[in-house]
Amino acid sequence: MIKDKRYTLPIAEIKEETTEVRTFCFNVNLDVEAGQFIMLTDFNGGEKPFSISNYESTSDGKLLSVTIKKIGNFTSRLFEMFKGDLVSIRGAYGSSFFIPGKDNSANEEYHCLPKDFKPVLCGGGFGLPPLYLLARHLIDAGVPSSNIRVIAAGRNEEALLFEERFNMLGVSYIGAAENLNNSGHNRFLGTAAEALASFDTDFNFVYASGPDLMMKSLIPFIPNGVEYQFLFERYMKCAIGICGSCATDPSGIRICKEGPALWRTQVEKLQDFGVYKRTASGNIESFTNRLAGKK
Amino acid sequence: MIKDKRYTLPIAEIKEETTEVRTFCFNVNLDVEAGQFIMLTDFNGGEKPFSISNYESTSDGKLLSVTIKKIGNFTSRLFEMFKGDLVSIRGAYGSSFFIPGKDNSANEEYHCLPKDFKPVLCGGGFGLPPLYLLARHLIDAGVPSSNIRVIAAGRNEEALLFEERFNMLGVSYIGAAENLNNSGHNRFLGTAAEALASFDTDFNFVYASGPDLMMKSLIPFIPNGVEYQFLFERYMKCAIGICGSCATDPSGIRICKEGPALWRTQVEKLQDFGVYKRTASGNIESFTNRLAGKK
Amino acid sequence: MEKELRTDFLGVKLSSPLVLPAGVLDISFSSMKQVSVLGAGLVTTKSLSTQARKGHEGPVVTEVEGGMLNAMGLCNPGIEAGIKEVHLLKEAAANDDELSGNCPVNMSIFATDKEDFVSIAEKADKSEADFIELNLSCPNVMDEFGVPLAASEQMVAEIISAVKNVTQKPVIAKLSPNVTNFTKIAGAATDAGADALCMINTLGPGIDIDIEMAKPVLSNITGGMSGPCVKPIALRLVYECRKAGLNIPIIGMGGITNGRDAVQMLMAGADLVGVGTAVYYRGPEVFRLINEELLSYLRRKGLDSFQSINRII
Amino acid sequence: MEKELRTDFLGVKLSSPLVLPAGVLDISFSSMKQVSVLGAGLVTTKSLSTQARKGHEGPVVTEVEGGMLNAMGLCNPGIEAGIKEVHLLKEAAANDDELSGNCPVNMSIFATDKEDFVSIAEKADKSEADFIELNLSCPNVMDEFGVPLAASEQMVAEIISAVKNVTQKPVIAKLSPNVTNFTKIAGAATDAGADALCMINTLGPGIDIDIEMAKPVLSNITGGMSGPCVKPIALRLVYECRKAGLNIPIIGMGGITNGRDAVQMLMAGADLVGVGTAVYYRGPEVFRLINEELLSYLRRKGLDSFQSINRII
Numbered sequence A, B: 001m002i003k004d005k006r007y008t009l010p011i012a013e014i015k016e017e018t019t020e021v022r023t024f025c026f027n028v029n030l031d032v033e034a035g036q037f038i039m040l041t042d043f044n045g046g047e048k049p050f051s052i053s054n055y056e057s058t059s060d061g062k063l064l065s066v067t068i069k070k071i072g073n074f075t076s077r078l079f080e081m082f083k084g085d086l087v088s089i090r091g092a093y094g095s096s097f098f099i100p101g102k103d104n105s106a107n108e109e110y111h112c113l114p115k116d117f118k119p120v121l122c123g124g125g126f127g128l129p130p131l132y133l134l135a136r137h138l139i140d141a142g143v144p145s146s147n148i149r150v151i152a153a154g155r156n157e158e159a160l161l162f163e164e165r166f167n168m169l170g171v172s173y174i175g176a177a178e179n180l181n182n183s184g185h186n187r188f189l190g191t192a193a194e195a196l197a198s199f200d201t202d203f204n205f206v207y208a209s210g211p212d213l214m215m216k217s218l219i220p221f222i223p224n225g226v227e228y229q230f231l232f233e234r235y236m237k238c239a240i241g242i243c244g245s246c247a248t249d250p251s252g253i254r255i256c257k258e259g260p261a262l263w264r265t266q267v268e269k270l271q272d273f274g275v276y277k278r279t280a281s282g283n284i285e286s287f288t289n290r291l292a293g294k295k
Numbered sequence C, D: 001m002e003k004e005l006r007t008d009f010l011g012v013k014l015s016s017p018l019v020l021p022a023g024v025l026d027i028s029f030s031s032m033k034q035v036s037v038l039g040a041g042l043v044t045t046k047s048l049s050t051q052a053r054k055g056h057e058g059p060v061v062t063e064v065e066g067g068m069l070n071a072m073g074l075c076n077p078g079i080e081a082g083i084k085e086v087h088l089l090k091e092a093a094a095n096d097d098e099l100s101g102n103c104p105v106n107m108s109i110f111a112t113d114k115e116d117f118v119s120i121a122e123k124a125d126k127s128e129a130d131f132i133e134l135n136l137s138c139p140n141v142m143d144e145f146g147v148p149l150a151a152s153e154q155m156v157a158e159i160i161s162a163v164k165n166v167t168q169k170p171v172i173a174k175l176s177p178n179v180t181n182f183t184k185i186a187g188a189a190t191d192a193g194a195d196a197l198c199m200i201n202t203l204g205p206g207i208d209i210d211i212e213m214a215k216p217v218l219s220n221i222t223g224g225m226s227g228p229c230v231k232p233i234a235l236r237l238v239y240e241c242r243k244a245g246l247n248i249p250i251i252g253m254g255g256i257t258n259g260r261d262a263v264q265m266l267m268a269g270a271d272l273v274g275v276g277t278a279v280y281y282r283g284p285e286v287f288r289l290i291n292e293e294l295l296s297y298l299r300r301k302g303l304d305s306f307q308s309i310n311r312i313i
Ligand SMILES: Cc1cc2nc3c(=O)[nH]c(=O)nc-3n(C[C@H](O)[C@H](O)[C@H](O)COP(=O)(O)OP(=O)(O)OC[C@H]3O[C@@H](n4cnc5c(N)ncnc54)[C@H](O)[C@@H]3O)c2cc1C
Pocket: A037, A046, A047, A048, A049, A050, A051, A052, A066, A067, A068, A069, A070, A071, A072, A073, A074, A075, A076, A126, A129, A232, A233, A234, A235, A236, A237, A260
């Protein structure tokens, strides 16, 4: 009996989001919760984790989407593929975002939907797409869409993904960037943290997804007593909890298993959060060096 | 996932039936139907098939019995064992006896209990004990015990097993032997076949269990149109249908899988029935030679 | 259906690439006939020796996670009786509507030295079998360097050449996976004139232990492993033979249980596919079922024969 | 509970006979600490090399029937970083209430030649690790007869003696099962001065094939097999070492997933029991669970320590 089934199937659809970001869709029936990820390979060297950005019923059965940024070798190869080309996925893996009333809550008080559940969903870069599936599931669970606010943080206008899609859900979408040509409707000139601060604590839950440093910058603006869940990225190899590649310090929380969605209490204990990540070899690479290296 | 589970457990009870026959009981919960067998080993070289002679609920859970004749090396070792000694069993294996109203019927007309189901249960030697479990299951299925007749065939009075036990069920028990000191109540001086003939076709089903030659001798006395089931013995090694040791000719029916309980249509096609058996090596040994060798 | 699975193997027409390997439902003509009717393209006899062998005392099999250990002990009725069973099989097949006489047979033989191999092969040569398979997996040490037969390129080669000298029938070398130098053995067998290779025999061996009695479950203590869990290793060995450039026909086996497994084995480089232990999991019908699964794969992929399945090399 | 599972291994006190083997949850001090807290008596680091290695491209693992294939490619942060992790681990353990400083560590190292083995061992000797384990499973050919390192008695012996010369720490030889002459290698390792043997490394290797794309699933094509299905072979190799009279301590591993498996491994002749792939099936809690299962076995059998479990030999 194989627990970890692999699905090799044609790309059902490719949507161009921006020049550097595309959504790849597959007809496949998996057990999917918002926040979870799949491992994707073209059997050409490389298998990489991608968050599930949507999972919906269509006339051809279930349609699963991942939204991918072209970054290096592997993602560039994906960007050369066409609808109908075969790729192979396994998953869905990892912990998922909290949905009020669902059993995946670590927090008893949310087990049935509180009347005033007012979450902020804050996504940076390709951290945003998984929040789309989250928003859908929150609404399905009965959270009024008017209670849900999305902060999409990015470098510039181009990086602000999924605006139309979120608008269709009726949630409020604020695009936050430090370089914006027009700072019109639904735009915020500044960082994700500054956008969150501008809400003046008028929220009682924060979901965030994106680079460590972005997520870390939010913390000062989340009042004590407000729960949050952050979606983490670490180097993934096995994705089934055995190789230790994605383990965080100091307690060994595995981002592929106990993560990627971690609760406040878990996040508060991390010593690597925003400080360093481990590379493919297991070596420590500090974020400041990374940033330095990039500049 | 292991399909073929092994149970190593203490002998719960040993009943002396005759000097050469004992019943060994085990507290074990198996899926058991009448006619099926287990493989039993003491991990001392040898693992042998034995028909299940009883399976009942007790205060200690299920109690499974096999009734064993001391014949050679292996059975002699068993006769030196005591209550509490460990042995190891696996099973239950093979096809089972037909119980009216149960799904294991190949014969549509018996799917619900016919009012006049009147079976004869004919057992020779250690072929008799499995018929005891059969009788219990028939009665459980609603066959009036007065409809059930048992012919116990043997060499002499000593070989006529289980009389008391069958009597407790309220079925009629006829001990048939060619050498009987007293041919009193419930005794028949003659062979199993002669005993069956004496019923003058006042039956509509025959179950038989015992040596090939005994079973074969019954056939002339089973009218056309009367169904029967015979319980076969062939050399067993794997008991899980893979080694081919127990296969019969000419169509490869495996006594450990499709057997040991075969239906009339199956029996009628056998070319080895009553003619030869295969030995441990797969070689053919004819029954006439066997008998000749024994004399 | 038949069209797409038919094949020609060493000059013999087979209705399917599926092979019943030595040791499974093949002691008697009846079992072999049944398996042919159910869809095996080729059936192999139990490995036959000069004399009948009773084999090991039970327990002779034990199920383990992902497979099975067996220590049958090469029980067999002996070469003479085996030849008779093949005769009966061919006779039965000739009279069978479904087979209409077509029932290719591979006669497996084994011995512990070259002389015995030759003398059995001489007998097998006069049988009605289509092929002779040499079970070369003997773990006994037979050469001067203390290397077991199965691992000795020289002994394997010598036995094959010697047998080739006494028979016109195609000779298949059945190889043991339990050697460090597998592709070299396969190469030596090929160079020595084997017409095809059959791989893999059982892996290990392994041990199962009863923890209640602290006893090995098998009376022989160790038993060869077969079934689904040996498949990755079987695939690798077939693949490595192809990678090493061996061009000889290969019967690939080891854990093949369904159509997907069979396709994998063909992709690894096999020409025919053996199905043994799967009889335990899916019954003798496994041959019919895998034929159907193969066909539905071919249809789905738009291929018109199993030979057009791509190899991974 | 502790009393019955405590043991002494090469002079070091362990709280349980369960060992975290090289390669599973052992890249960082955090994972190793977690596994210690959960009940492993000894944790092994990922096999460390002179330089950091990124390992193979993915896919690096694939589940197969009864187990798993992996081709991580010996990714590791390098010996220097590994030594730091062990330092952090010892530090964390010293400050941990549950461990109260007790966290024995086995440092696994590997190289492709003797010189590198020695130079890494010299560094490992200065680490805070309690033992040094030599991963001798390298399939690369390193000797003049074309025999892979893992199968060469001479190379294995030379590396062990050379390492013994540069360290005071007990040296454990980790052996590959993929050799014809396993007990001879084990004997050579013992004679060369190894303080303990660790067996088995992954089996095969094997191949998994994706039939939709006709591609090997692992980017490295082949991967070593681990998990429940290798257990029978692991038990056999441990047993054979004992039968061959080897008196050296043995860490037995390969597919151990529950208490019954662990008891079997002890009965086969192991002193400690490794638990690797089972983390996949039962999570890191597997160590706590197997400790409990072992204890309940001991209680049921009226034994007062796991050392009183009978061996089958
Ligand atoms: C849980 C999780 C969810 C993710 N979700 C998304 C997503 O929805 N959309 C998206 O575009 N990207 C996502 N990523 C990141 C994505 O996996 C990398 O962008 C991708 O692997 C880059 O591969 P590459 O060969 O193109 O680039 P490379 O040049 O190989 O790497 C570029 C960077 O990507 C990261 N990366 C590379 N390989 C891995 C790996 N095996 N595991 C983790 N990170 C890696 C590293 O930070 C590296 O510096 C996610 C990562 C994780 C861990």
